[in-house]
Amino acid sequence: MILSSSVTNRIKEHSINEAPNECCGLILKRSGQIEPFKCENISLKKRTNFSISPKDYLAASKLGRILAYYHSHTDENENFSDMDKFFSRLNNLPLVLYCLNNDTFSIYD
Numbered sequence: 001m002i003l004s005s006s007v008t009n010r011i012k013e014h015s016i017n018e019a020p021n022e023c024c025g026l027i028l029k030r031s032g033q034i035e036p037f038k039c040e041n042i043s044l045k046k047r048t049n050f051s052i053s054p055k056d057y058l059a060a061s062k063l064g065r066i067l068a069y070y071h072s073h074t075d076e077n078e079n080f081s082d083m084d085k086f087f088s089r090l091n092n093l094p095l096v097l098y099c100l101n102n103d104t105f106s107i108y109d
Contacts, residue, residue, distance in 0.1 A: 001068060001094050001107055003027070003034070008098075008105060010036045015072035015100050021046035024071040026057065027096065030064030037063070047074070068107075070096035080108045 003011075007027065014023045014036070026037045039056035043049040050071040060066060069091075071084075078099045080088075085108055088095040094109040 001027075001096075001109065003096070003105070007034055007036055011070055011072075011096070011098050011105075012100075012103075014038050015074070015098050018072065019074050019100060022048070022050045022072050022074060024050040024052050025069065026052070026060045026066050027068040027070060028060055028064035029067055034067065035064075036070065041071075066093065068094040068096055070098065072098045072100055074100045076101050078102055078104055078106060080106070084108060 011025070014025060018041070022041055024041045025039045028035055028037050037060040040053040041050045042053045043051040052069065080095065080097060084095055088108050094107055097106045097108070
């Protein structure tokens with residue numbers, strides 16, 4: 001999956017606005033355009049984990065086709081956790097990770 005600078009910039013902005021907590025969201029194809037959809041992180045440990053609100057997932061699915069989901073790390077960790085990989089495979093969706101401190105993107109597919 002190749003993300004446009006418009007999409008990556010919006011994910012970066014979302015990450016900055018949510019710091020020091022992790023942000024999360026979905027990447028949609030809507031009216032032929034790829035765009036991020038911000039979701040509420042409902043995890044009880046928002047600084048180190050994320051959980052996408054089911055209401056947000058449902059709302060996004062009504063707007064377009066969900067292509068992937070994303071979240072941020074606000075520390076130096078650029079690696080996907082075992083749980084990240086598990087849920088990516090379970091949901092058959094790629095996962096995009098933005099590491100705020102290193103300003104890097106990674107994709108697990």
